[in-house]
Amino acid sequence: MEAKEIFNFSATSDDCVKCGKCIPVCTIHQINPDEVTSPRGFIDLLGSYQRGDLELDENAKNIFESCFLCTNCVDVCPNSLATDMVIEEVRADIADKFGISWFKRGFFFLLRHRFIMDLVMKMGYMFKTCALSKDIDGRGERAKFALPLVKKGRLLPSMAKRSFLNSYPEEIKVNHSTGKVAVFIGCLANYNYTTIGDSLIEILKYLNIETTIPKKQLCCGAPAYFTGDTSSVEYLIRKNVDYFETFIDNVDAIIIPEATCSAMIKHDWVVFCENHAHNELVPRIKKMLPKIHMATAWLHDNTELKSILATKGKRIDDLVTYHDPCHARKVQGIYQEPRNLLSPNYPMVEMSDPNRCCGFGGVTMQTEKFHLAELAGKPKAAMINETKAKYVSAECSACRVQLSEAMNDAGVETIFKNPLELIADALRD
Numbered sequence: 001m002e003a004k005e006i007f008n009f010s011a012t013s014d015d016c017v018k019c020g021k022c023i024p025v026c027t028i029h030q031i032n033p034d035e036v037t038s039p040r041g042f043i044d045l046l047g048s049y050q051r052g053d054l055e056l057d058e059n060a061k062n063i064f065e066s067c068f069l070c071t072n073c074v075d076v077c078p079n080s081l082a083t084d085m086v087i088e089e090v091r092a093d094i095a096d097k098f099g100i101s102w103f104k105r106g107f108f109f110l111l112r113h114r115f116i117m118d119l120v121m122k123m124g125y126m127f128k129t130c131a132l133s134k135d136i137d138g139r140g141e142r143a144k145f146a147l148p149l150v151k152k153g154r155l156l157p158s159m160a161k162r163s164f165l166n167s168y169p170e171e172i173k174v175n176h177s178t179g180k181v182a183v184f185i186g187c188l189a190n191y192n193y194t195t196i197g198d199s200l201i202e203i204l205k206y207l208n209i210e211t212t213i214p215k216k217q218l219c220c221g222a223p224a225y226f227t228g229d230t231s232s233v234e235y236l237i238r239k240n241v242d243y244f245e246t247f248i249d250n251v252d253a254i255i256i257p258e259a260t261c262s263a264m265i266k267h268d269w270v271v272f273c274e275n276h277a278h279n280e281l282v283p284r285i286k287k288m289l290p291k292i293h294m295a296t297a298w299l300h301d302n303t304e305l306k307s308i309l310a311t312k313g314k315r316i317d318d319l320v321t322y323h324d325p326c327h328a329r330k331v332q333g334i335y336q337e338p339r340n341l342l343s344p345n346y347p348m349v350e351m352s353d354p355n356r357c358c359g360f361g362g363v364t365m366q367t368e369k370f371h372l373a374e375l376a377g378k379p380k381a382a383m384i385n386e387t388k389a390k391y392v393s394a395e396c397s398a399c400r401v402q403l404s405e406a407m408n409d410a411g412v413e414t415i416f417k418n419p420l421e422l423i424a425d426a427l428r429d
Helices: 009-015 027-031 039-051 058-064 072-076 083-098 102-112 114-130 187-191 195-206 222-227 230-244 259-275 279-291 295-302 305-312 326-332 336-342 370-387 397-410 419-427
Strands: 132-134 141-143 179-183 209-212 253-256 292-294 320-322 391-393 415-417
Touching: 027 370, 039 058, 039 083, 058 083, 072 083, 072 326, 083 222, 102 114, 102 222, 102 230, 114 132, 179 195, 187 195, 187 397, 195 209, 195 419, 222 230, 222 259, 230 259, 230 279, 253 259, 253 279, 253 295, 259 279, 259 292, 259 326, 279 292, 292 295, 295 305, 295 336, 295 419, 305 336, 305 419, 320 336, 336 419, 370 397, 391 419, 397 415, 415 419
Parallel strands: 179 209, 179 253, 253 292, 320 391, 391 415
Antiparallel strands: 132 141
């Protein structure tokens, strides 16, 4: 389907056969069973909005911002209607009409300017003990008291003393090199969950693969895209494309240990540029796409890591369950590869519905609509608890934020780890 057809809200509305297949899997409808907040409800409203029959008022804004953008509806729709994409586009209209909250504007400003972000995160690390206390299980930081948009006791991501990008040289050489890759790390893995990048570097060294860590990489733009800040999205895409082109011909791949960042670059960059008249960027992005991969998928398909883990990795008896991030399984079709890499060294148990959205939902859902994120996280935490697993794993730090808080709130003792962290553990002596 062409982008111009996808964003013809009226045509999309007319194509909806109202079969109801999307209803049972819709994340917001599962916790707020109202026909309005369902995929076909969204589609009908979007069609009415484009025809001029619906005013984009506060009520409509509230409805369109309640979608988690999990893409479950797209996954089961017999007409493959891109409900998530049309909602992303109407959020740009919402941002134009109502503006963007001051704290979101500040956050997106930091995502544009890496140096300032580094300084802010360093300051946050230095003074975090004033407002936060370390979780005893090492899952993050707990709010000591109620903060703006953060309730007392909420589990937040840890702040690293030094970011991943500032912890390594730009070029990491190895003896008897078997290849070379670049790492696009993602913001949460750069500033908060830095052991993800550490583990990836450790695995690549074990495989004798040289690594380049491009120091001028910026955010992929996903937080701004899901919020409707089109100017930030364009800026970040353009800067990253210009920068990627300076080194991509010198590496075998750009690997990304984050499902959301990978999906944004591999899928949404082109969609955004086609829909917002940045057509000159589209062929440049498409030329790069064959070299851009999620980390576990590339390691699974392009190295001997699986056989090495089976023959040389140590067996660890800690039970692991795997959660499928929406941007991995539904958007990119990646779900078996991380399981294949984990299963030689860990006993694996599937939760009752690993494909169910955890409820992260983006910046708005984690701030102004956090009550919805809490409701969406409860059933997922219960599923994880039922498995009795020591670890729940997913290649997505957004899921890590959401599931860690959901488990914290429910008293579940399971710990979240990225599959790369578990794989690195298995390779160590």
